[in-house]
Amino acid sequence: MYSILRLPRPLRPLCSALKSSHTQPRPRLQSRQYSAVQEQAEAIPLRRSYLYVPASSDRMLQKSLVTGSDVIIYDLEDSVAPSEEGKDDARERLMEFLTKTPEDQLPHPSRIAVRVNTPHTPIFERDLVSVLTIPAVRTLVLPKIHSVEDLEMVTDAMEAFGRAKGTINFVACIESARALYNIGSIAAWRSVYGPEKGGKLMALLFGAEDYCADTSVIRTPSRQELLYPRSKIAVVAKAFGLEAIDMVCVNYNDLECLRDECADGRRLGFTGKQAIHPSQIDVIQTTFVPTEQEILRAAKIVDRMTKAHAAQKGAVGLDLGDEKGSKEMIDAPMLKQAEKTIQMARAAGLPIPILS
Numbered sequence: 001m002y003s004i005l006r007l008p009r010p011l012r013p014l015c016s017a018l019k020s021s022h023t024q025p026r027p028r029l030q031s032r033q034y035s036a037v038q039e040q041a042e043a044i045p046l047r048r049s050y051l052y053v054p055a056s057s058d059r060m061l062q063k064s065l066v067t068g069s070d071v072i073i074y075d076l077e078d079s080v081a082p083s084e085e086g087k088d089d090a091r092e093r094l095m096e097f098l099t100k101t102p103e104d105q106l107p108h109p110s111r112i113a114v115r116v117n118t119p120h121t122p123i124f125e126r127d128l129v130s131v132l133t134i135p136a137v138r139t140l141v142l143p144k145i146h147s148v149e150d151l152e153m154v155t156d157a158m159e160a161f162g163r164a165k166g167t168i169n170f171v172a173c174i175e176s177a178r179a180l181y182n183i184g185s186i187a188a189w190r191s192v193y194g195p196e197k198g199g200k201l202m203a204l205l206f207g208a209e210d211y212c213a214d215t216s217v218i219r220t221p222s223r224q225e226l227l228y229p230r231s232k233i234a235v236v237a238k239a240f241g242l243e244a245i246d247m248v249c250v251n252y253n254d255l256e257c258l259r260d261e262c263a264d265g266r267r268l269g270f271t272g273k274q275a276i277h278p279s280q281i282d283v284i285q286t287t288f289v290p291t292e293q294e295i296l297r298a299a300k301i302v303d304r305m306t307k308a309h310a311a312q313k314g315a316v317g318l319d320l321g322d323e324k325g326s327k328e329m330i331d332a333p334m335l336k337q338a339e340k341t342i343q344m345a346r347a348a349g350l351p352i353p354i355l356s
Contacts, residue, residue, distance in 0.1 A: 044347040045110075047071050048272045048288035049281045050205075050245055052115070054079035055094035056086065065105055069281050070272070073113045074098075076127050077143050087123050091130055098134050106136055113171065115141035119153045128154075132163045139202065144210070145172040147182045148189050155191040155198035168199045171245065175207030176214040180229050187240040204237045205274070206230060208247035221257070223264065234269035246270040252277040262287035289348040290341045296353055298338035298345075303355040305335045 051069035053060050055076050064072050080090040094114070098106065106112070114137050116127035131137050142154060151172065158168065172186055173179075179186065183204070191198025208226060212219050219225065230246065237244035246265035249258040258280055262273055266288055273284045290298070300318060308316040317327035345352055 044343055046347050047203075047243060049275050049284040050113070050272060051275045051278065051281060052079060054090070055097075055114075056080045056090040058093060058097075061093065061097045063278070065101070065107070067107075067278055067281065068285070069111075069275065069278075070285065071111050071113055071139070072107055073115050073141055073274075075115045077115050077117050084123070087117065088126070091127060095130055095134065098136050103136075109136045109138045112136050113139035113141050115143060118142075118144040119150050119157075120144065125157060128157055129161050132158070132161055132168075135166070137168075138166060139169040139171060140199070141171045141173065141205065143173045143207070144175055144179075145186060146176050146178040148185050151186065151189050151191075151201070155193060158191075158199050159193045159197050162197075167195045169202035170199050171203045171205050172201060173205045173207045173210075174229070174233055175210035177211075180211075180232060183232060183236050187236050187242060201240075201242060203243035203245055203271075204233050205245040206233050206247045209250070223261070230265070230268055230270070238269060243272065244270045246273040248274045248276050249280065250276070252280055255279070255283050258283050259287055289350060290345050292350075294341055295345045295350060298341035299353045299355055301330050301334055301338035302342065305330060305332075305338075 047070045049069045050071045050073055051064075051067060052073050052075045053064045053067075055061065055074050056079070061074075064074070074094055076087065076090055076094065080086055098112075114127075114131050116131060117123040119142065128140075131140065140154075142150070145151060151170070154170070174183060174186070187201070187204060189201055191200070206229065208219065211217065211226075211229060217225050223230075226247070234244045246261070246268075249261045251257050262284055265273055270288075272288055275281055275284055304316050304318055308314070315329055315331040318330045320326040320328060342352055
């Protein structure tokens with residue numbers, strides 16, 4: 001004979017509730033549609049190219065007024081003579097240029113950045129005091145950021161010297177083994193004074209040459225030896241919602257080498273690249289956007305997934321268009337990638353096919 005299993009009293013109400021839940025109709029899941037609201041979402045800021053302009057050269061300062069670079073970095077650091085006299089002269093030239101050039105001739109403030117000298121030098125404070133008085137400057141490129149303590153030095157100085165109004169964005173340069181080791185805490189940093197008074201971290205920038213000098217890494221055309229730091233910088237930047245700016249292509253006369261570096265950087269997840277010559281800008285800006293094939297594929301994915309969701313399906317096959325009739329399975333993560341591709345294409349003014 002079989003004995004009847006009796007549940008303990010505390011479990012009986014629970015079992016009854018579970019049983020009754022099976023008799024209740026389940027709510028239908030809301031399908032995820034690619035709607036006009038998504039199409040009109042806030043545009044991605046295009047910051048693909050970052051051109052360095054030595055502040056010590058009046059000729060180059062004037063030429064910067066007509067450059068098409070997304071961001072112009074007026075440089076007070078490495079491209080300026082290291083003497084105190086050279087640094088002071090460059091700072092004065094930049095001050096005069098940015099304050100006396102008519103506002104309608106200057107680049108938009110969102111395109112202007114200034115690379116100051118490293119916070120570990122007395123010249124830094126002079127740079128900061130001067131730059132904070134220029135309304136057009138909204139971004140500081142901070143070299144040799146090895147740890148959070150370096151950012152704290154900058155934000156303390158900002159709070160002490162003050163600024164009339166407006167948030168200053170920081171670009172932290174990752175240029176040493178110690179910086180790479182501390183990159184998570186650097187990327188997570190927030191000023192104790194708030195963004196208005198203490199600045200806000202906007203991007204991580206890879207300074208490859210200083211990194212190689214610090215680590216004894218030998219840079220080669222293959223870039224294999226820099227895959228680890230570049231990958232880490234790109235991933236950590238994305239983890240904290242920051243932009244990731246790739247290294248300089250030092251061979252500025254070889255545009256094919258530059259194009260290859262750009263494509264490589266974009267595959268790794270970088271959002272832009274530094275430039276040291278105006279001839280590099282066009283290649284950088286045309287590479288750090290989706291290709292025609294990528295846009296077409298993204299449009300097909302959005303179209304297919306919209307129809308799939310309308311039919312209460314979460315995944316569907318996408319025809320690859322080859323002779324074998326191959327298909328790939330697409331689902332929510334691929335839709336997310338496709339939406340980002342279309343958003344970037346729209347920001348760059350590239351044509352997006354409309355599929356029925």
